[in-house]
Amino acid sequence: MAVTLAHAEETGQGVRLLPTVLSGQSVHLLKEPPVPSLLHLTASARRDSFSRRVGDVFATAWREAHPDDPYVLRDLAADPVPHITEAWTELCDNALRDQISDPARLHETARTPAQREAWAIVRPLLDELLAADVVLIATPMYNYSVPSALKAWLDQVTFPRVSLAPRRFVVASARGGAYGPGTPKEPFDHQERYLRDFFQGHFGVADTVFVHAELVNARLDPALAALRPEHDASLAAALDTARTLAKDY
């Protein structure tokens, strides 16, 4: 039986999935969805955000191209996912010990009341991830890396040897500085590197595409005022790329 997540509401900014706990012990999750579907995650602590703008342009273009296909928006900043608990680590230990890597069998790792509580948090997150074939992550760079809101989600949905191939990942990002090839700060880009390496190394997703709006701090920091035209160009290019890219997904 395939799971269809039907508890959704129109928010004006897209369809938001409501927390859903599916009943039944044997749930077969879709590995290769028959229709295109988009899971759109946002992670910026601010609403008026550049990563949101880039991500929204992708999502809008995608939805125009796929008017009848499922779209789910989850705002990890406004509606934070809790950090994993000790019981969550036990789910992971049980999966490793019993060699459970099929997502349809992961529920078998929840055996104690505390583990079932941990699983009740994981399951809706994992269901909507597995039901998507395109995952769009709109995220800022925070402290050379990703916001803890995004990391908390990644911790919750990551289990040993669970592959997400052939899903496709797109990251819409904003950062205060410039980290492109040849820039002095290139070696400090642990945002793209972390996400790219993790998606490839753990999830088996090799072709994550990154779209960055850079030098956002030039809008505020007088010391960076001379770089404002470069920021404007970077933002315009990111919005354009996101719009164009969405047509291929």
Ligand SMILES: Cc1cc2nc3c(=O)[nH]c(=O)nc-3n(C[C@H](O)[C@H](O)[C@H](O)COP(=O)(O)O)c2cc1C
């Ligand atoms: C907590 C925090 C940490 C940040 N760390 C960095 C950083 O390490 N490097 C950087 O270039 N910009 C950094 N910035 C600037 C943001 O990346 C920049 O403001 C970006 O536009 C934020 O994305 P948003 O517009 O989607 O909120 C940081 C901003 C905040 C709030």
